[in-house]
Amino acid sequence: MQNQAFPTLIQAGDSGIMVVFGDSLDLAINNAAHAFDAALRARKLPEVEEITPGIRSVLVRFDPLRSGLNNILGKLESLLDQQDWLLAPANPDRKVWKLPAHYGEQSGPDLENVAKLLAMPVDRVIREHSEARVRVLMLGFAPGCAYLGSLPQHWDLPRLDYVKAEVPPGSMSVAVRQTVLFATPIPTGWQTIARTPFLSFCRDQAPYFFLGPGDEVTFEPVDHQTFLQLAADVAAGKMIVQPGTAN
Amino acid sequence: MDQYAMTEGAILVGNDPGQAAIEMAGYGGRFHINNVAVIAALSGAPMLAKLDGNPIPWRTSFKVNPGQTLEIGAALGGPSAGTYGYLHVAGGIAIDKEIGARSTHLRAGIGGTDGKPLQAGACLPVGQYPTDSFIAQRLPEPEYLGQRRIRLMWGAHAHRFNQQTRQRLLSESFCISLRRDRMAMRLELDQTQLPFEALLTGLSDPVQDGDIQMTGDGIPAILVREHQPTGGYPRIATVIRADLTAVAQLPTAITFQFELVNQKQAVDALKQWRTSIDGLVNLVQPVVRSVDQIDNLLAYNLIGGVVSAEEEN
Numbered sequence: 001m002q003n004q005a006f007p008t009l010i011q012a013g014d015s016g017i018m019v020v021f022g023d024s025l026d027l028a029i030n031n032a033a034h035a036f037d038a039a040l041r042a043r044k045l046p047e048v049e050e051i052t053p054g055i056r057s058v059l060v061r062f063d064p065l066r067s068g069l070n071n072i073l074g075k076l077e078s079l080l081d082q083q084d085w086l087l088a089p090a091n092p093d094r095k096v097w098k099l100p101a102h103y104g105e106q107s108g109p110d111l112e113n114v115a116k117l118l119a120m121p122v123d124r125v126i127r128e129h130s131e132a133r134v135r136v137l138m139l140g141f142a143p144g145c146a147y148l149g150s151l152p153q154h155w156d157l158p159r160l161d162y163v164k165a166e167v168p169p170g171s172m173s174v175a176v177r178q179t180v181l182f183a184t185p186i187p188t189g190w191q192t193i194a195r196t197p198f199l200s201f202c203r204d205q206a207p208y209f210f211l212g213p214g215d216e217v218t219f220e221p222v223d224h225q226t227f228l229q230l231a232a233d234v235a236a237g238k239m240i241v242q243p244g245t246a247n
Numbered sequence: 248m249d250q251y252a253m254t255e256g257a258i259l260v261g262n263d264p265g266q267a268a269i270e271m272a273g274y275g276g277r278f279h280i281n282n283v284a285v286i287a288a289l290s291g292a293p294m295l296a297k298l299d300g301n302p303i304p305w306r307t308s309f310k311v312n313p314g315q316t317l318e319i320g321a322a323l324g325g326p327s328a329g330t331y332g333y334l335h336v337a338g339g340i341a342i343d344k345e346i347g348a349r350s351t352h353l354r355a356g357i358g359g360t361d362g363k364p365l366q367a368g369a370c371l372p373v374g375q376y377p378t379d380s381f382i383a384q385r386l387p388e389p390e391y392l393g394q395r396r397i398r399l400m401w402g403a404h405a406h407r408f409n410q411q412t413r414q415r416l417l418s419e420s421f422c423i424s425l426r427r428d429r430m431a432m433r434l435e436l437d438q439t440q441l442p443f444e445a446l447l448t449g450l451s452d453p454v455q456d457g458d459i460q461m462t463g464d465g466i467p468a469i470l471v472r473e474h475q476p477t478g479g480y481p482r483i484a485t486v487i488r489a490d491l492t493a494v495a496q497l498p499t500a501i502t503f504q505f506e507l508v509n510q511k512q513a514v515d516a517l518k519q520w521r522t523s524i525d526g527l528v529n530l531v532q533p534v535v536r537s538v539d540q541i542d543n544l545l546a547y548n549l550i551g552g553v554v555s556a557e558e559e560n
Contacts (some may be wrong), residue, residue: 012403013485014513016455025450052453054477059403059453064488065517069510140451140477143355147451184356203357208346 144183144201256335266339275319292329338374
């Protein structure tokens with residue numbers, strides 16, 4: 001389904017163009033942004049300095065002394081015209097991750113509250129959340145921080161009405177049909193239901209960041225003992241999860 | 248925060264542009280030089296600087312011997328006041344790189360000295376530098392430090408704001424508040440100014456250096472070097488590239504205004520900005536100490552003795 005208003009190009013400042021694919025949290029819109037991002041990177045346009053994909057848009061930064069505005073707009077428009085980006089499939093080269101996660105207890109202090117909001121037993125909440133095949137919609141906010149989605153409609157939960165000063169690295173917090181997965185200690189206003197020993201940012205090990213936009217994620221519930229063991233392995237520099245491929 | 252000042256310092260001490268220096272936000276500190284002599288220079292926003300108690304001119308290279316103390320105070324006021332001063336040493340600050348760089352990302356806690364600002368007691372290694380005879384050099388003060396008119400163009404979410412809000416942004420005066428850091432500079436409204444239109448957050452879009460975002464309380468904030476990669480607050484405008492340094496150097500509580508420009512004006516300004524940085528090498532002059540430049544003239548014993556005009560009886 002193509003909304004005639006999208007995709008659209010918005011000039012932002014003197015050296016940025018935002019390519020916008022839609023106005024809602026939608027997997028097709030997200031796929032469109034990632035597919036366009038990949039296609040633009042493959043072009044290797046010399047006047048393009050940086051390409052950043054978001055949940056529903058791609059920011060293109062260009063050198064205004066290297067390219068007139070009309071030139072870069074023209075190139076982006078011609079790439080946009082090449083296909084219906086909103087029909088783009090998920091990236092066939094995406095990685096598929098199954099991440100261990102300890103739900104509730106000290107790892108997920110808000111799990112019971114979320115279960116109340118969902119009017120479900122805790123077991124079912126854990127099953128639904130861990131088995132949902134979600135995508136990395138966007139990386140942002142902090143190093144290694146990944147926004148995963150979308151969860152089913154009833155997971156459209158509100159944020160807390162306060163911000164927790166800090167949750168530990170690996171915390172998994174939910175709100176607005178998404179799970180945010182943190183790789184560093186961080187403040188958050190989302191509801192923290194679990195924690196994974198897997199950290200998507202490692203400053204000592206190239207390529208430093210592991211989850212990529214468009215990657216698929218599910219979780220495997222583990223108990224606290226297992227969590228501690230795996231966390232110790234990560235701290236010792238071991239890679240505890242190897243991603244698979246989509247096909 | 249100030250790439251122009253980084254270039255000035257590198258030229259003055261003979262460093263490659265990629266070498267590390269110390270960025271001082273609003274205030275410097277006391278630095279003790281150990282083991283070897285260093286060639287140093289100070290650039291960016293002028294601050295009160297003394298070497299073993301004697302005033303040191305800004306933007307001028309000088310030699311520091313082991314055992315000497317360099318004391319750098321608060322950023323000075325006046326028409327060319329700024330916020331960020333820089334201390335450069337020949338050879339650069341030679342700490343280990345993290346993820347390919349020596350610079351610090353404070354928000355992420357990466358790089359520099361353990362991802363944090365310099366703490367008292369820290370010891371920093373200085374890189375090797377050629378030990379040819381040292382000639383003091385200086386550079387003239389740049390114009391952007393006094394700039395109080397920041398040029399912008401409409402941003403990614405400008406269409407979401409009403410005409411009145413856009414007009415207010417262009418016609419009113421603002422100051423940078425105390426809530427400022429390398430990630431964002433929140434503006435201060437005076438008591439006659441009402442908060443701006445506060446829109447609901449939207450889906451996150453990627454953020455640019457220079458984006459002016461409107462937070463939930465209707466106060467604009469300018470996002471700068473350590474901005475978040477993506478964000479949900481709407482961005483009404485973006486500072487043009489040529490003015491990213493001037494905006495970062497704006498002193499707290501000093502009035503400034505925004506000015507809307509078009510692409511051609513922004514491009515001309517950027518050309519001018521880049522030309523001025525590229526031209527710095529040609530502006531370097533050796534320091535010639537003439538009498539009127541010597542601050543501590545009274546300390547010099549220029550006259551061997553005094554003879555009384557009256558004959559002794």
